[in-house]
Structure formats: structure tokens, C-alpha cells
Amino acid sequence: LLAVASGGGGYGDPLERNPGRVYRDFLLGLCSAATVRDLYGVVIGGESKALDLFATEERRRALRALRLQEGKPADPETVSAARPDPEALKRLDPIGDCLTRVEYSGEILYICSRCGHPYGGLRDDPKRHALMREVPITAFSEWNRYGLVAGVIALEFYCPGCALMIGVQVRRKGDPPLWDMSLRPPTGAGPCGA
Structure with a gap:
């Protein structure tokens, strides 16, 4: 066993x-x-x-x-905005190590923490604006060769500007990406509430 x-x-x-x-x-x-x-x-x-x-x-x-x-566009239907002028940004909050919430021209956006690539606004899943690459699950661990190698894949999401990884999903082969990231801050007081 x-x-x-x-x-x-x-x-x-x-x-x-x-x-x-x-x-x-x-x-x-x-x-x-x-x-x-x-x-x-x-x-x-x-x-x-x-x-x-x-x-x-x-x-x-x-x-x-x-x-x-x-990498290919994760969501070909999504059009990324132009890169915001770094001098005109008001940085609000980091979201982990790869995203930053900013205010730009009166709008709240998410950008790459490293290169400033725009990932969309509050109600948009940042992964839609990323590059996506399908990789075999064996790329992560040699132990995965004992699993459902033919039926399961991993989707990696990267910044189109600097290739910083922003997420990974394990999916059944043929299943679409899961748009599961919502970065809309809670309402109320505090640095995250707007």
C-alpha cells in the first residue's frame, strides 16, 4: 500500500x-x-x-x-486597458505578492506589482487579463505520474508584461478556466473599504 x-x-x-x-x-x-x-x-x-x-x-x-x-490570452474576449502612468497612480493595497490595488483617473484598478501591467477594475477577475499556459500535472511533482495524467491538467496564469505567475488551477482536460477571483473590497471604513 x-x-x-x-x-x-x-x-x-x-x-x-x-x-x-x-x-x-x-x-x-x-x-x-x-x-x-x-x-x-x-x-x-x-x-x-x-x-x-x-x-x-x-x-x-x-x-x-x-x-x-x-502563454495565450486567458480570455480572448477581454481587452486590457493601456498601462497606467506610474506617476499618476495612487497605490492603495497590495493583494498578495503579485497584484496591487491602485486608483488611477478616478477608477480603482488592479495592476501587476512588479511591472504595472493593468489587470482590470474591481469587478473583473485579474486572470482574464493574464496569459495562460496549459501544463501537465507531472510538471509539479513526479508523484503525479500515478494520478489521472491523461485527464487532468494545470492552467498557469502569468502577467503579460513580466511573466510573474499570478495563479494556477488544476482542471479536468477540456474544462474552461474558472474565473473565481473577486477583488472588490468590502464596503465600510478602513484601508480596504471604499
């Missing part, structure tokens, strides 16, 4: 994770060399098994370029 349980995929874009922490996890046997290289973009030198920070930056740059190259 073999039983494997998973506690979820973690937080944030794997390419943003501290390379030293990824390397430590590798040395502890918590992730494979393939996972370190392909998911986190961390390069470990051959025989010495030393962390190569320069090669890691190059690898991460290449993986971001691949995201932009392979």
Missing part, C-alpha cells in the same frame, strides 16, 4: 523563491534535481552539487521568456 498526501502547492511564483532556500530543500531531499531546475529555475552544478547563482538567474530569465512565448 502506498499513500501520498499533498498539502498544496505553496505560495507565490516558484521563480521568485529564494534560491538558497530551494537549494537547502534539495540538500534535505525535499525536492528532486528536476523540480529544482524546472519548477524553481535553480541551477545546481554537476559533481560539486553547488548552487550556481549566475546560472540560476539565466535559467529563470529563460523560463520567464518561455512563459511569455507559450
